[in-house]
Amino acid sequence: MNSNPTFLVISYFFLVLGYIFSIGLYEFSSFWIVTSVFVLLLSSLFIKLPKTLNHDARAFTNLLSILIVISIAITLYWPKEFYELNTVLKPLQFYIFLTAFITSLTLFIDLKYQYKKFRFIILLALPVISQVLVVVNTPHPKIDVFDILQGASYGILKGANPYTMTFNQIYLNITPDYFTYMPLSFLINIPSRIIFGDVRFTSIASLLVTCLVIYFVGKRQKIKEETSMLIILLFIYHPLLTLIVGEGWLDPILVALFALFGYLYLSHTNKFWSYFMLALALGIKQNMFLVLPFLVKLKSFNLQKLVLAYVPIILIILLFFTLSPQDFISDVVKEPFFRNTRFDALTFYSFLYNLNPSIQIPKIIFLLPLLLIPLILSRKWISIGDFYLAFAIWFLSSLIFFREAFLNQYYFVSSLLLLSAVFQVEKENNKK
Amino acid sequence: MNALKFYLILYVLILLGYIFRFGVFTIPGIFILLLSLLLWWMFYLKPKLFKFSIDPYLLSYIVLVISIALSLYLLERTLLEPGIPNRPPNFLLIAQFIRTLLAISLIISIFLVFMRRKILIIVCLILFCLLTKILIIIASPNPQIDVYDFVMLGTKGLMNGVNPYSLVYTQMYVGVKPDYFSYGPGIFFFTIPFKVLGLDHRFSFVTTELATSIILLGQAIKIKKGGGSILLLPLIFLFNPITLYINLRGWIDPSIIFLFLLSILAFTSKNKVIAMFLLGIAISIKQTMIFAPLFFYKIYQKKFLLVAFIVSTLIYLPFLIWGQKDFFHDLVYLLLYYPPIHVSLSVNSMFYFFFGKDIPQVFFLFIWISTLFLILKKDNKDIGLIFPGMSLWFFTFYFFNKFTQVNYYYFFNGLIILCAYASVLGENKTYKNTKTRKTYQSKNG
Numbered sequence: 001m002n003s004n005p006t007f008l009v010i011s012y013f014f015l016v017l018g019y020i021f022s023i024g025l026y027e028f029s030s031f032w033i034v035t036s037v038f039v040l041l042l043s044s045l046f047i048k049l050p051k052t053l054n055h056d057a058r059a060f061t062n063l064l065s066i067l068i069v070i071s072i073a074i075t076l077y078w079p080k081e082f083y084e085l086n087t088v089l090k091p092l093q094f095y096i097f098l099t100a101f102i103t104s105l106t107l108f109i110d111l112k113y114q115y116k117k118f119r120f121i122i123l124l125a126l127p128v129i130s131q132v133l134v135v136v137n138t139p140h141p142k143i144d145v146f147d148i149l150q151g152a153s154y155g156i157l158k159g160a161n162p163y164t165m166t167f168n169q170i171y172l173n174i175t176p177d178y179f180t181y182m183p184l185s186f187l188i189n190i191p192s193r194i195i196f197g198d199v200r201f202t203s204i205a206s207l208l209v210t211c212l213v214i215y216f217v218g219k220r221q222k223i224k225e226e227t228s229m230l231i232i233l234l235f236i237y238h239p240l241l242t243l244i245v246g247e248g249w250l251d252p253i254l255v256a257l258f259a260l261f262g263y264l265y266l267s268h269t270n271k272f273w274s275y276f277m278l279a280l281a282l283g284i285k286q287n288m289f290l291v292l293p294f295l296v297k298l299k300s301f302n303l304q305k306l307v308l309a310y311v312p313i314i315l316i317i318l319l320f321f322t323l324s325p326q327d328f329i330s331d332v333v334k335e336p337f338f339r340n341t342r343f344d345a346l347t348f349y350s351f352l353y354n355l356n357p358s359i360q361i362p363k364i365i366f367l368l369p370l371l372l373i374p375l376i377l378s379r380k381w382i383s384i385g386d387f388y389l390a391f392a393i394w395f396l397s398s399l400i401f402f403r404e405a406f407l408n409q410y411y412f413v414s415s416l417l418l419l420s421a422v423f424q425v426e427k428e429n430n431k432k
Numbered sequence: 433m434n435a436l437k438f439y440l441i442l443y444v445l446i447l448l449g450y451i452f453r454f455g456v457f458t459i460p461g462i463f464i465l466l467l468s469l470l471l472w473w474m475f476y477l478k479p480k481l482f483k484f485s486i487d488p489y490l491l492s493y494i495v496l497v498i499s500i501a502l503s504l505y506l507l508e509r510t511l512l513e514p515g516i517p518n519r520p521p522n523f524l525l526i527a528q529f530i531r532t533l534l535a536i537s538l539i540i541s542i543f544l545v546f547m548r549r550k551i552l553i554i555v556c557l558i559l560f561c562l563l564t565k566i567l568i569i570i571a572s573p574n575p576q577i578d579v580y581d582f583v584m585l586g587t588k589g590l591m592n593g594v595n596p597y598s599l600v601y602t603q604m605y606v607g608v609k610p611d612y613f614s615y616g617p618g619i620f621f622f623t624i625p626f627k628v629l630g631l632d633h634r635f636s637f638v639t640t641e642l643a644t645s646i647i648l649l650g651q652a653i654k655i656k657k658g659g660g661s662i663l664l665l666p667l668i669f670l671f672n673p674i675t676l677y678i679n680l681r682g683w684i685d686p687s688i689i690f691l692f693l694l695s696i697l698a699f700t701s702k703n704k705v706i707a708m709f710l711l712g713i714a715i716s717i718k719q720t721m722i723f724a725p726l727f728f729y730k731i732y733q734k735k736f737l738l739v740a741f742i743v744s745t746l747i748y749l750p751f752l753i754w755g756q757k758d759f760f761h762d763l764v765y766l767l768l769y770y771p772p773i774h775v776s777l778s779v780n781s782m783f784y785f786f787f788g789k790d791i792p793q794v795f796f797l798f799i800w801i802s803t804l805f806l807i808l809k810k811d812n813k814d815i816g817l818i819f820p821g822m823s824l825w826f827f828t829f830y831f832f833n834k835f836t837q838v839n840y841y842y843f844f845n846g847l848i849i850l851c852a853y854a855s856v857l858g859e860n861k862t863y864k865n866t867k868t869r870k871t872y873q874s875k876n877g
Contacts, residue, residue: 006490010494013494014497014501014542017497017498017501018501021505027505027508028504028508028531028535029501029504029505029507029508029535030505032504032535032538032539033501033504033538036538036539036542036543037542039539040542040543043543043546047546050545050546052487052489052490052493052545053490053545056485056487058485059485059486059487059490061485062483062484062485062486063486063490066441066486066491066494069441069445070444070445070448070498073445073448073449073464074448076460076463076464077448077449077452077458077460077461077464094459094460098460098463101463101464101467102467105467105471108438108441108471108482108483108484109481109482109483110481110483
């Protein structure tokens with residue numbers, strides 16, 4: 001593959017720019033930006049990158065610094081994520097990010113190593129503080145995702161089956177009798193539900209895990225410590241991350257599992273544990289089975305270990321299936337895959353609908369991304385960085401052409417691009 | 433190239449400070465702008481503190497994509513601008529056309545680094561942008577804003593022999609008597625030719641924007657050292673996300689930026705009189721531009737600086753004679769005694785927001801004078817330093833003021849583009865000097 005960390009970080013930033021202003025919903029501008037980035041990424045599989053996009057370690061750290069400052073400025077200016085907050089914490093949230101913005105401006109100044117480290121700790125701590133404050137101060141965000149996760153993880157402790165439960169009414173005319181995720185989504189949240197009383201602490205912990213993984217991958221691949229720190233900051237200063245955590249979306253957990261997969265795959269010859277991370281991801285969200293075809297091309301792929309890793313998770317899923325097959329199928333398969341199309345989602349379908357509401361699109365169009373799988377798999381790649389990129393490109397295509405795609409899913413794809421950049425540095429080092 | 437990179441970053445930061453609310457006061461916006469100003473001062477006083485190792489062309493590519501993406505994002509809100517009561521019947525079609533043009537521009541800009549015939553692509557993008565500007569004017573035949581109204585009627589009036597400073601314009605805002613024409617008479621040099629041709633006077637500002645970008649492009653091609661790195665500056669200037677809003681409302685700031693660019697060109701080609709003549713015209717458009725020639729005092733003799741003041745006086749004088757009272761009311765009194773606007777993005781609004789009262793005028797005076805002396809004291813003898821010094825002072829001057837509107841920020845962004853260009857010119861000049869010195873040294877042992 002022709003990609004390099006510089007190209008990937010720029011693509012990441014453009015993609016983020018595409019969906020943050022519309023909060024992941026449909027807007028003409030968002031659709032065009034996201035689609036253009038998709039075409040750009042897809043083209044990178046076939047076209048040689050121009051010299052301008054060549055990777056240079058020093059310039060790369062500078063690029064990261066610039067993008068971090070811009071990201072924080074947008075976060076600062078874009079307070080929609082705090083719409084659940086109507087207390088004194090609303091201005092406090094602003095001042096947290098203002099402090100971050102002021103601190104980030106020093107990224108343009110060449111400081112001594114110890115100051116850089118101190119700055120990194122401050123910059124890393126601030127968004128985490130912000131997320132903790134949001135979680136603590138919005139105990140009941142009005143979104144079904146949070147409600148069902150919170151309810152399910154509590155229900156399971158009381159011996160109830162989440163797939164037969166009825167949750168709180170959030171939206172008018174929608175009976176909240178669905179739990180659309182896989183069983184591990186509530187099982188993994190049990191510790192934070194017991195200790196902190198809120199499932200969203202798992203997301204915060206997951207973000208920190210991803211940061212740690214990026215740090216250790218950097219160390220393992222002899223990336224300059226400063227560069228690893230900056231990648232972590234770019235990851236943690238996604239302009240809508242506080243909203244994603246605050247609403248209880250599961251994607252930060254998925255990103256952490258994907259990051260762990262890459263790290264374990266690189267550092268352990270026994271691939272069981274790395275595959276197990278992806279199996280856990282499948283245990284959380286059903287669409288994570290889509291990653292399987294992309295694993296085959298990885299260097300030292302081991303089918304036996306892969307099967308072994310997925311078996312325990314499949315057994316857990318089967319357990320819940322056998323408890324109430326009808327409810328399980330209805331919630332996990334029928335509800336997410338066959339519910340009505342959303343015209344406010346950031347998809348090609350919404351674009352066509354906005355051009356002409358009477359247009360009838362054949363459902364077959366949803367399957368269009370499947371055609372891309374052989375195309376992407378036909379490219380020559382074996383490294384973890386390439387794996388992330390290949391899956392990110394394909395997943396992005398599935399978001400654009402599927403019936404619905406929202407902020408959390410676009411966040412997941414953009415995080416994969418960033419992970420790919422971290423792991424691509426290895427390839428760049430080897431080249432030299 | 434360090435300065436060029438700094439100005440590109442500053443350009444984006446300032447944009448993020450005001451575009452999302454179209455220059456209306458917001459706490460995040462004011463802090464971003466305040467910190468951007470501080471950053472600029474730091475860079476101006478201690479440029480060596482900052483180190484940028486990114487490729488300037490790559491950085492300008494990123495800035496361009498951000499600009500076009502934000503232009504596309506802001507387009508809907510620009511089109512929904514409430515002050516367009518008489519939309520043409522084909523408004524929706526025009527709007528769709530503008531959207532499509534911007535979307536195509538976005539795609540092209542994202543793939544720009546992959547394309548070979550860059551100049552051709554840049555020219556295409558300039559044409560696309562020009563088309564969107566023309567269309568936005570066609571889509572808004574009568575915007576309800578005083579600037580548009582008094583420039584349009586003032587120009588018409590002058591063509592019919594009526595003094596624009598004594599005219600009473602259309603009532604726009606409750607409690608504001610529309611008996612003022614707050615720009616200098618120099619603006620008519622730009623608007624009358626278009627009125628004579630029967631066109632909307634806003635086309636003159638679109639033309640000056642286009643001319644600015646074409647000159648910048650020409651210079652980028654011409655300059656050998658560093659020219660490639662400023663190849664995208666004309667596009668960044670044209671695709672400023674707020675530019676369609678500025679064109680729609682008919683603000684005159686593009687003409688001043690154009691004059692400033694011409695004066696930089698005259699300066700570099702050693703045409704001192706023409707450089708000052710152009711600044712004189714700028715003063716005759718906007719009174720506050722009177723400070724601009726001061727920044728050249730270290731390199732130009734007094735007689736040259738006087739050219740600017742003589743030119744502007746000659747343009748102002750007939751109107752002063754024509755109606756002394758109206759002239760002073762519109763151009764001096766209003767400027768000095770216009771009440772503060774608390775919804776504007778200025779330091780005063782920030783102070784008002786936190787403390788419920790205005791900053792005393794004497795504080796502003798102190799800031800203006802002290803910063804002016806600070807900049808003038810610095811040993812600026814190169815265009816790469818003079819122009820940024822002047823731009824920085826104008827930013828400080830307007831920011832520490834009773835009000836700072838969206839067009840002022842557009843003006844600052846334009847100045848920053850010119851600063852980026854001037855910095856490359858400055859480095860190019862230094863390069864030539866070094867080479868000459870080396871040749872001289874080798875010749876003389």
